[in-house]
Amino acid sequence: MKTKKENAALIIAIIALCLSVLAICSADRTSIPEKVQESGDVQYVMYLGTNDKDTNEPVCSPEEAKEKAADILVDHFGGYTIQEANGGWKDGDTLYREYTLVICLSDTTSEDVHAAADDLIEAFNQSSVLIQENKTVTEFYSGN
Secondary structure (H helix, E strand, O other): OOOHHHHHHHHHHHHHHHHHHHHHHHOOHHHOOHHHHHOOOEEEEEEEEOEOOOOOOEOOOHHHHHHHHHHHHHHHHOOOEEEEEEEEEEEOOEEEEEEEEEEEEOOOOHHHHHHHHHHHHHHHOOOOOEEEEEEOOOOOOOOO
16 A cells, blocks of 8 residues: 555646646647757756645645745745645545645756755655656747
8 A cells, every 4th residue: 555655746746747748738739839849948847745744734834835945946046936736635535635836947957956856855844846847948038
């Protein structure tokens, strides 16, 4: 039987995979610029659960979680985008729910993302952080 930690990680991974497949299936392939297909840019997306890995209770309130994550991300990257999500999974007859932060980062490296993930894992007492690397084109557009 899988542990609660393993079930939580599996559920988060399944949610991320479903979102990725949905995005791919709904995309109009004829409108994707060639520069996206040839670009070496990567967008990193991290899924950070906020329930303690040992107690399965929230580490802190959603607002405190965003603040704590933001402080770590600013230290590592100088900027960030955080989106809120809610995850859930069933273990036996018990339904668990978890407030999750979805963190989007561009213009960085895999090594830097992993360093930040190490700090997030420690700060939120997590087993893991799900990290996706998505090929993209990054542009800081300032107008005409």
